[in-house]
Amino acid sequence: MGSQSPLVEKKSYLKDTTAFTISELDQIREQFPILGRLTASGAPLAFLDNAASTQRPLAVIDAMSDCFRRYYANVHRGIHTLSEESTAAYEQARRTVAEFINAASDREVIFTAGATASINTVARTWGDANLGRGDVILATIAEHHANIVPWHQLAERTGCKVVFLPITSEYTFDDTVVKDHLARLQPKLFAFTAVSNVLGTKTPVRRWAQLAKSFGAVTLVDASQATPHEPIDVQSLDTDFLVFGGHKMCGPTGIGVLHGKQQLLEDMPAFLGGGGMILRVTTEGFEPAELPDKFEAGTPPIAEAIGLAAAANFLTGLGLERIAAHEHALCKIADQGLREMQGVEVIGPDASQKGGIVSFSIDGVHAHDIAQELDHLGIAVRAGHHCTMPLHRWMKKTSTTRASFYLYNRPQEAERFLEAIELVKTKFTRSGRRRRQRNPQ
Amino acid sequence: MSSEQDIYEEHVLDHYEDPYHRGDLEKATHSHEADNPLCGDVVHIDLRIDGDEKIQEAWFSGDGCVISQASASMLMETIEGKSLEDIRNFTAEEMLALFGPKLTPNRQKCCLLSWRVLQSAIHAPVDDLPPDNEDGPDVHFGGPSLSEET
Ligand SMILES: Cc1ncc(COP(=O)(O)O)c(C=O)c1O
Numbered sequence: 177m178g179s180q181s182p183l184v185e186k187k188s189y190l191k192d193t194t195a196f197t198i199s200e201l202d203q204i205r206e207q208f209p210i211l212g213r214l215t216a217s218g219a220p221l222a223f224l225d226n227a228a229s230t231q232r233p234l235a236v237i238d239a240m241s242d243c244f245r246r247y248y249a250n251v252h253r254g255i256h257t258l259s260e261e262s263t264a265a266y267e268q269a270r271r272t273v274a275e276f277i278n279a280a281s282d283r284e285v286i287f288t289a290g291a292t293a294s295i296n297t298v299a300r301t302w303g304d305a306n307l308g309r310g311d312v313i314l315a316t317i318a319e320h321h322a323n324i325v326p327w328h329q330l331a332e333r334t335g336c337k338v339v340f341l342p343i344t345s346e347y348t349f350d351d352t353v354v355k356d357h358l359a360r361l362q363p364k365l366f367a368f369t370a371v372s373n374v375l376g377t378k379t380p381v382r383r384w385a386q387l388a389k390s391f392g393a394v395t396l397v398d399a400s401q402a403t404p405h406e407p408i409d410v411q412s413l414d415t416d417f418l419v420f421g422g423h424k425m426c427g428p429t430g431i432g433v434l435h436g437k438q439q440l441l442e443d444m445p446a447f448l449g450g451g452g453m454i455l456r457v458t459t460e461g462f463e464p465a466e467l468p469d470k471f472e473a474g475t476p477p478i479a480e481a482i483g484l485a486a487a488a489n490f491l492t493g494l495g496l497e498r499i500a501a502h503e504h505a506l507c508k509i510a511d512q513g514l515r516e517m518q519g520v521e522v523i524g525p526d527a528s529q530k531g532g533i534v535s536f537s538i539d540g541v542h543a544h545d546i547a548q549e550l551d552h553l554g555i556a557v558r559a560g561h562h563c564t565m566p567l568h569r570w571m572k573k574t575s576t577t578r579a580s581f582y583l584y585n586r587p588q589e590a591e592r593f594l595e596a597i598e599l600v601k602t603k604f605t606r607s608g609r610r611r612r613q614r615n616p617q
Numbered sequence: 618m619s620s621e622q623d624i625y626e627e628h629v630l631d632h633y634e635d636p637y638h639r640g641d642l643e644k645a646t647h648s649h650e651a652d653n654p655l656c657g658d659v660v661h662i663d664l665r666i667d668g669d670e671k672i673q674e675a676w677f678s679g680d681g682c683v684i685s686q687a688s689a690s691m692l693m694e695t696i697e698g699k700s701l702e703d704i705r706n707f708t709a710e711e712m713l714a715l716f717g718p719k720l721t722p723n724r725q726k727c728c729l730l731s732w733r734v735l736q737s738a739i740h741a742p743v744d745d746l747p748p749d750n751e752d753g754p755d756v757h758f759g760g761p762s763l764s765e766e767t
Contacts, residue, residue, distance in 0.1 A: 542682035544656055548624060548724065560656065574657025603625065604683070609634040611690075612627075614717065 195502035196583075204494070205584050207233040219554025222589040227373050227401060227533050227580035228558050229423045232487075236426055239486035243479045251478055252452060252469075266478050269485035270468070276488040277418070278409040279435055283467040286434040286441070287481050291400045292322040294419035294434035295367075297471060298396055299326035301444040302417075306394075307364055309335035314363035314393070316341045316349065316379070317570050318372040321563040323398045327367065339363070340566065347375045347525045354384060358391040366393045370402035374562045374578060375523065376507070376530030378402075385414045394440070400424055404582070405503060405531050407496040410435055422480060427487035431480035434471070441467050448473035491583075499583045503532030506581040506590045510534045513594040519601060523576050532581035535562075538597070541604045543575040549603060553596045555579075555589075624718045629687045636690035642676040649738035653730055658685040660731045662693075662738045670701045677734075682727055688716045689731035701739055707732075 196204065205211050208231045215221050223231065243265065249258035251266045267282075274282035288294045303326075307313070313327045317340045327338045341357055344350055358366065366388040371378050381397055388395045396417040399408055404425035410418050417440070421432040436444075446453055446464045450473035455463040464470045491499065504527070511527040511534050514520050519539040524530060538546060543559035550557050559577045561568045568574065579593055642648075642663035650661035658681025665674040675693045679686060695715060696704060712732040713725060720728055 542656075542658075544682045544724070544727070545625075545684075552623065603630075606634050609631045611631045611635040611637060614628045 195498040195505065201584070201586060205586075207235065207490075208584050209234070211584060215551060215554045215556070217552045217554065219552070222555045222585070222592055224579040224581060224585065224589065224593060225556045225558050226404075226582035226585075227424070227562075227578060229429070230404060230426050230582050231584070232428070232483075233426055233490050235490045236428065236483045236486045240428065240479045240483040243482050248479065250475055262478055265482050266476065269481040272485035272488050273433060273481075276408075276492065277403070277433075277435060278411050280411055281438060284410075284435055284438050284441065286436070286468045286471045287476055288419075288432045288434050288471075289430055289477065290423070290432035291398060291419045291421040292432070294417075294421075294432050295322055295396065295398070296326045297434055297447050298417050298419075298436075299330045301447045301471075302394075302440065303327075303330040303365075304333065305443075305445055307334050307336040311336040312361045312363040313338045313365045313367060314341060314357055314361060315339075315367045316369065317343055318375060318377065318564065318567045319367070319369055320373055320398065320400070321565070322400075323367050323369060323396075324566065327365075336364070341368075343375075343377075343567075343570070347377055347523070348529060349377070349379060351380075351383070351387075355387060358387055358393060362391060363388075363393045365396060367396040367398070369398040369400070370408075371399075371405070371531060371533070372524075372564075372567075373401050373533070374535050374564050374567060374576065375525065376533030376535070377525050378530060381415065382413050385416075389414070401531075401533070404491070405496070406500045416440055422484040422487065425484075425487055426490055427484040428477075428480040431477045431484050433484075438467065441471070446470050446473075450474045452476070494583060500531060502583055503581045503585075504530075506585055506587060507532045507534055509587060509590040510579055510581070510593055513590075514597065517594075517597065517601070520597065523571065523573075533578060534580070535576045535578040537573065537576050538601060538604075540606075541600065543577045545604060546577045546597075546600055549600045550593075550596050553592075553599065555593055555596050557593075622718050624720065624724070625683060626718055628717060629683065632687035632690040633683045636677075636686065637694040638674075638676040639678060639690065640676055641678060642674055644674075645676075645743055647738050647741055648743055649734050649741045651730065651734045651737065653681075653685070653726055656682070656727070658682060658727055658730055660685060660689050660734045662689075662731065662734045664738055666701065666739070672696050672699050672701075672704070677731060679731075681730075684716070684720070684724055684727040685730050688712070688728040689734075691715055692731045692735060696735065704735065704739055 210231050213221050247258050247261035249262045251263040270282045270285050274285045279285055288297060313336060315338060331337055339361055368379055370381050385395045394416045397415045399418050399420040402408055403420040416437055418435045423429045453465050453470050453473040455465050508527040511522060514522050514536050521537050523535040547557050547559035557577055557579045560575050642665060644665055645663035646666050647664040652659040660677055660679035663676045664672055667673050675696050677689045677693050709729055712729055716728045
């Protein structure tokens with residue numbers, strides 16, 4: 177590759193990236209040891225599957241390793257040095273995360289197992305307590321299954337129904353349609369993603385939260401694809417519930433956050449029962465603990481919370497505005513390059529309306545073949561329905577391919593990606609082949 | 618740069634572009650169709666099996682990735698003239714060997730789709746109701762399906 181680039185006139189996109197200088201980017205990449213490895217084919221890795229999960233910087237690896245090496249013990253229970261140190265670090269992690277999203281209080285920050293677990297918690301507690309037959313949950317057609325299936329399950333339990341908000345043919349949302357749905361359906365809950373994990377489309381979280389409020393709906397925002405990339409301020413957004421996971425923002429797996437307004441959380445019944453979430457237990461029953469313990473039954477993900485806080489500090493240190501600008505520049509290179517190619521369709525709005533996600537399809541080439549061949553060239557992307565089957569059905573596609581950029585990707589990787597797509601197109605273009613006997617070697 | 622075998626070797630691409638017996642078989646005695654729902658690959662197989670329990674003709678149609686379609690073509694080419702006994706004894710491992718390039722567990726599913734359909738088709742006479750086990754023999758290969766990702 178490279179010597180005979182199919183992009184005849186090599187454009188320099190590099191000037192677009194103003195957020196990080198080349199040497200800053202080098203320093204950032206040094207923080208992510210995994211980025212130095214090769215893929216199975218022996219090619220240098222270009223990791224463009226960040227919307228599925230990101231990599232971890234040394235700050236996160238070290239924070240977790242430090243916990244295990246120096247002070248790990250169970251939290252909130254032991255009267256001994258290690259437990260007290262672990263408890264302090266765990267509760268400090270909560271404060272760090274509360275600051276990261278500007279929560280009004282750290283009691284509003286519930287640690288869960290991930291974004292999926294957070295949404296299920298809301299469905300099982302707030303949902304079961306507040307929804308009944310005929311009530312409506314409004315969600316967008318672009319939601320991840322994590323923000324659909326728990327509502328289908330709630331509908332099965334309570335007889336409420338889930339209605340989907342359509343998307344325009346430009347892959348954006350029309351505010352008048354949103355307003356119309358809210359007015360007509362009077363939903364009890366409006367559950368929507370801040371950023372679509374397939375289209376990259378950003379939703380106007382603040383405006384929709386205000387609209388929902390004016391129609392009496394509670395909002396749940398899936399910020400899984402937002403917190404890794406842009407500053408989030410739950411007080412200014414005025415959302416009722418906001419959820420995200422650790423692993424898409426340089427943090428560990430097995431940890432996520434449920435943010436809820438304090439009053440809502442206090443009014444909600446507890447969910448998982450067990451140790452840690454109770455004030456007192458008798459043979460007759462139990463009394464739940466105060467927030468946030470009420471929703472954290474069992475031994476929590478201690479090292480993971482500490483790792484998540486380290487990730488939040490890492491992102492804040494780099495500056496989320498700069499991260500967003502950097503990713504956006506890379507996304508623009510890929511988006512524009514793909515749009516200029518014959519036989520390639522970008523699935524998503526104009527780059528100006530999205531962050532670091534570019535999904536696409538190539539005429540006559542299956543998404544899995546694209547991903548397989550890109551892997552051969554060292555480029556990791558995602559192919560499939562990306563846990564958005566309703567969206568794909570609406571788009572009449574069984575699968576798409578997605579490149580997603582993050583703070584550590586280089587502009588050169590976006591260019592390499594475009595060159596690789598040209599190679600993929602060439603490889604799978606029909607060229608009048610005839611079937612022959614297999615080559616004996 | 619490559620230390621790994623190219624999955625899309627010439628032989629595979631040849632079968633993809635110039636498949637053996639792609640189409641419908643009018644006089645099919647047996648037929649079956651199945652898909653990999655998560656990636657959308659579909660393969661349909663029509664067979665003409667004679668009184669001696671031999672496959673006289675085999676045709677396929679379908680839609681999907683190179684691996685699913687090229688492997689179906691290779692399979693059709695191989696099975697004509699074979700007995701049902703031969704087909705029943707034809708294992709998943711042999712199907713993967715017939716395809717050639719080594720596949721990761723995720724992609725083995727694509728290659729084994731036509732093999733699954735064939736194993737069901739020999740039990741699915743035309744004009745009969747489809748067999749209970751829509752997905753063919755209960756053989757598990759590879760990891761979780763590629764598309765059920767987050
Ligand atoms: C938009 C969106 N919501 C929810 C999830 C699920 O998050 P988690 O893996 O933290 O449960 C994902 C990705 O996996 C996602 O992209």
